[in-house]
Amino acid sequence: MIDFNEELKVIGEYKTVPLAKGVQRPPMPKRNTPISPLENYKRFIKRDKPIWTPTGSDFITFIPRIIPDNVARGFVFDSDPIDNVKEAGGKDMFGVEWEFVPVVGGSMVRPGNPLKIPDITKWEEYLEFPDLSAYDWKGSVERNRHVLFNDNVTMIWVQTGLFERLISFMEFENAALALIDEDQQDYVHSLMDRLCVFYDEYFDYLKKYYDVNVIYFHDDWGSQRAPFFSRATCEEMIMPYLKRVCESAHKRDIFIDFHSCGMVEPLLPCMIEAGCDTWSGQPMNDKLKMLRLYGDRITLNLSPYAAFSAAPEELTKATEEFLSTYGDYISSIIISPMMATSDMYEMVYRFSRKKLAE
Amino acid sequence: MSKVQEVAAAVENGKVKIVAGLVQEALDEGCAADEILNVGMIGAMAVVGEKFKNNEIFVPEMLIAARAMKKGIEVLTPVLKAQGAEPVGRLILGTVAGDLHDIGKNLVGMMIEGAGFEVIDLGVDVPAEKFIEAMKENPDVKIVALSALLTTTMPAIKDTIDAIVASGLRDTVKIMIGGAPVTQAFADEVGANGYSEDAASAAQLATKLLG
Numbered sequence: 001m002i003d004f005n006e007e008l009k010v011i012g013e014y015k016t017v018p019l020a021k022g023v024q025r026p027p028m029p030k031r032n033t034p035i036s037p038l039e040n041y042k043r044f045i046k047r048d049k050p051i052w053t054p055t056g057s058d059f060i061t062f063i064p065r066i067i068p069d070n071v072a073r074g075f076v077f078d079s080d081p082i083d084n085v086k087e088a089g090g091k092d093m094f095g096v097e098w099e100f101v102p103v104v105g106g107s108m109v110r111p112g113n114p115l116k117i118p119d120i121t122k123w124e125e126y127l128e129f130p131d132l133s134a135y136d137w138k139g140s141v142e143r144n145r146h147v148l149f150n151d152n153v154t155m156i157w158v159q160t161g162l163f164e165r166l167i168s169f170m171e172f173e174n175a176a177l178a179l180i181d182e183d184q185q186d187y188v189h190s191l192m193d194r195l196c197v198f199y200d201e202y203f204d205y206l207k208k209y210y211d212v213n214v215i216y217f218h219d220d221w222g223s224q225r226a227p228f229f230s231r232a233t234c235e236e237m238i239m240p241y242l243k244r245v246c247e248s249a250h251k252r253d254i255f256i257d258f259h260s261c262g263m264v265e266p267l268l269p270c271m272i273e274a275g276c277d278t279w280s281g282q283p284m285n286d287k288l289k290m291l292r293l294y295g296d297r298i299t300l301n302l303s304p305y306a307a308f309s310a311a312p313e314e315l316t317k318a319t320e321e322f323l324s325t326y327g328d329y330i331s332s333i334i335i336s337p338m339m340a341t342s343d344m345y346e347m348v349y350r351f352s353r354k355k356l357a358e
Numbered sequence: 359m360s361k362v363q364e365v366a367a368a369v370e371n372g373k374v375k376i377v378a379g380l381v382q383e384a385l386d387e388g389c390a391a392d393e394i395l396n397v398g399m400i401g402a403m404a405v406v407g408e409k410f411k412n413n414e415i416f417v418p419e420m421l422i423a424a425r426a427m428k429k430g431i432e433v434l435t436p437v438l439k440a441q442g443a444e445p446v447g448r449l450i451l452g453t454v455a456g457d458l459h460d461i462g463k464n465l466v467g468m469m470i471e472g473a474g475f476e477v478i479d480l481g482v483d484v485p486a487e488k489f490i491e492a493m494k495e496n497p498d499v500k501i502v503a504l505s506a507l508l509t510t511t512m513p514a515i516k517d518t519i520d521a522i523v524a525s526g527l528r529d530t531v532k533i534m535i536g537g538a539p540v541t542q543a544f545a546d547e548v549g550a551n552g553y554s555e556d557a558a559s560a561a562q563l564a565t566k567l568l569g
Contacts, residue, residue: 042528099458101458102507103456103508103510103511104510108458108459110482111458111459111460111483112481112482118432127403172460172461172464173421173464176417176418176421177418177421177425179418180372180418180419181418181422186378198450212436223461223462223536225555225556226413226416227416228416228417229416229417229418230415230416230419233416233418266413288370
C-alpha cells in the first residue's frame, strides 16, 4: 500500500533561477519521495526499478549566462538573467552573429550575413575554436550555487548541435548540400570530428563546474513535413558524430536529452543508434507510434498539451487526457520539466507510482 | 537513352559536373534547345519535385539537382536567347516583413526556376512597399509569391496583399502564398489566388496560375 500523503508531503523547496530579467519562477516543492529525484531519474533512464515518472520539480533547468551561445540564442536561465529584447543575440562561441527575434522568442542568423565558412574545404582557416577556459566558470557557480548540487536533476542546454552548428557556419542550403556533395563530404567529416573534440571538452567543463546530470542537446533535423535529410545521409554524415557526443556525456555520467524539432520520425533509429537517452520532439510526430516502435529503446520527453499559463482546471484536464493517452507507456516517457505545475506533478506521481510498482 | 534523356537523368541525380557537357553534346548532336530545356531540365525538375513531395528524396538531393540544372541552363541560355526564347514567366518571391526565414522560400524559388520561370527573389523580412516597388519595376511579372514561417508573421501576408490592392496593381498579378502555418483557408481569407504546401506543389501552382 503506497502512502501518497506521506510521499507527496512537501519537506522543503528547490530554488529556481529567473527565465529572463524580471521573470522569476517560484521555488519548487521538494517532496518526501522514497528516493531522490536524481536517483529516480537515473533509474528511470536506465530502466532499473524507477519509482515514478520524472517531471516538474525533479529538474532544475539551468542555462548559464557565461556561455556566449546562450545569450546569442536568447535562452539564459541564470541567477544573472538577461533582458531578452535588449541583450539577446550577438556573437556565439565561434563568433557567428545571431539576431534575436522577439515574436519567435529565439534567435537566428540573418540570411545573407557573411558566412563564417564560405568554403568548407578551408574550414580550418576560417574557424577559431573557443577557449573554454576563458569563461568565468567559478563566478558562475558561485552565483548559481543555490540551484546546483542538489538531489534533483540538473539539466543544462547545449543550444547548437552538430547540424545546426554546420548551418550557423555555412547557411542552411550550403550545409545541406555539403552533406551529400562528394567534393565536400570529407571536409564535413573532418569538421564534425573537430566539433566532437570541442563538445567533449565543453561537457567536461559542464560536469566539473556544475555537476550536470542531463544535457539538453539541440539539433533540429526536420521541417514541418519531413526530415531535412535521409536516414542514409544521417547515418553517414551525422549519426557517428552524435554517437561520440553521447559517449562524451555518458563517460561522465551525464545523460543526453536530444532536442530535435520537425517531422523526424524516420530518423529516430539514428538517435537510438547514437545512444541518445531521451528525445524531445514536436507534436507533428506520431508519438504513440514512436513509442510502439521504439519505446523500449529510447525515452520520449512529452508534455500535456496545455499552455504553461493555462488555468489550473485546464491543466488538470490536459494531464488526465495525457495520462489516458500515454499511460500504457509511462515507463518510456518523461514529462517536460518546464510544463509541470504542482498539481500535475502529483497526478503524474500517483499514476506512475502505481503503474511502475505493478 | 537519347542525349536529352541523359541530360534529364543527370539533372535528376544531381550530377553537377557532367550536365553542362551533356547539354553541349546534345546541342552538338542537333537536339533542339527548347527540347533540352523542357525535357532535360524542366521535366527532370518536375520528377525531382514529385520525389521530394513523396519523401523519396530530401533537401540535399533537391538542392544538388537544382545546382545541376543551373549548370545546364548556363550552356543553354545563350542558345535560347539567340532564338528569341523567353522564360515561362517572371515571378517575384519574398518572405514577408518581420520574418527572417528563408529555407522554404529558397526551395520554392529553386523549384519554380526549375519549372522554367525567372525568379526575382527579394529575400527575407520584405516590407509590402518593396514588393510593390519590384512590381512597378518589373511590369511583366505575372505572379507574386509570399512566404511566412510564423503564425506571428502571417498577418504580414494579409498586409502585403492589402497594400498591393491599395496600390492598384492587384489585377496585374496572381498572388500565391505558403509557409508552415499557412493554409488554403487562410489563402481564401486574405484573397490570395493560391496556396501550396511544399516547394514542388508551388512550382505546379505557379505554372497553373499562369494559365
